[in-house]
Amino acid sequence: MNFGRSIRVNRGAVLVVVVCGFTLLYFYHLFSDRSGSAYGQARNANEVNLRKLLIGAIQAAQKGGVEIVEVSKSMLLNKKSKGKTKEGADDPVTDADARSHCVMKNGLHRIFPRLEIISEEDKGTGCGDTAHFNLDPTVLHENAVIPDEVVETSDVTVWIDPLDATQEYTEKLYQYVTTMVCVAIRGKPVIGVVHNPFTMKTTWAWHGKALSEDLSKVKKEETLTKNPIIIVSRSHSGLVQNISKQVFGDNAQVIKAAGAGYKVLQVVFNNATAYLHTTRIKKWDLCAGNAILNAVGGKMTNLMNEEIDYSSNEAVVNDKGLLSTLSHHEDFISKIMSHKVLQA
The missing domain is CATH 3.40.190.80 (D-Maltodextrin-Binding Protein; domain 2)
Structure with missing residues (x-):
């Protein structure tokens, strides 16, 4: 055994290791930020990062939509009635409502465990083991410039509608069906997401900060119409x-x-x-x-x-x-x- 032999360094291998290291650092910072961890909470457990919450809200609406489409394909809606509205209309609920609720609320709660989240299907819906999701910034369009903004968790209320237009869903009038997530701060609606799972169109806005691409072309009418x-x-x-x-x-x-x-x-x-x-x-x-x-x-x-x-x-x-x-x-x-x- 020749212990005196010199060790040759493979420069190509070293270069690969360095590049991989920088790539890992890049993705760590992409999914993290200066003010928080790789998940939804800011460094202070009593604060929440609104950029991350916007991303999570979009994902929750889209993941809930996947459940709605899957149930529609199975044709096993299991339609029930929650009772009558004050106006006497039937208030239906299906397995799609429940499955969407579980994915949306539990998914957001895993990332943002301290948030107050209110869902239409909170009552009587047992979720058990539910598929979760991790934050994925690619749900934002490539031109979106989203700032980091941290607020007190106690000021935030998240409202979820796991399946809007349930009756029309049972009638296969899918153009009306949406999943919705809203972030209110001190009672004011600040972030809104409306997703149609059948067209795969997601419209979202963070008031004063950023808009989905389809909202960039919105124009207000200057003249009061005579034919509203x-x-x-x-x-x-x-x-x-x-x-x-x-x-x-x-x-x-x-x-x-x-x-x-x-x-x-x-x-x-x-x-x-x-x-x-x-x-x-x-x-x-x-x-x-x-x-x-x-x-x-x-x-x-x-x-x-x-x-x-x-x-x-x-x-x-x-x-x-x-x-x-x-x-x-x-x-x-x-x-x-x-x-x-x-x-x-």
């Missing part, structure tokens, strides 16, 4: 149709649709002038659309022109009606209030 298009719920359109004619005039066109998320996006993309709702509606139906509408300069209020409070200690039901507009909100709300719509 009012979008209303399919389930009680007759009442709202009569009110719309009274308030907006005979030239008003009323169109029926399902899903609050769908209807708000019709307003955002100028396919409807206003979304009018005159009865009770849950806040998980509204919050995501409210955040998106605010981010593009629109407005959502109840019919008393009051902004909706999404704090976790507030009631989950908005019982003062709803008006959503991209422009001329005050003009429309004044007409509604003068006609005393809530007493109609």
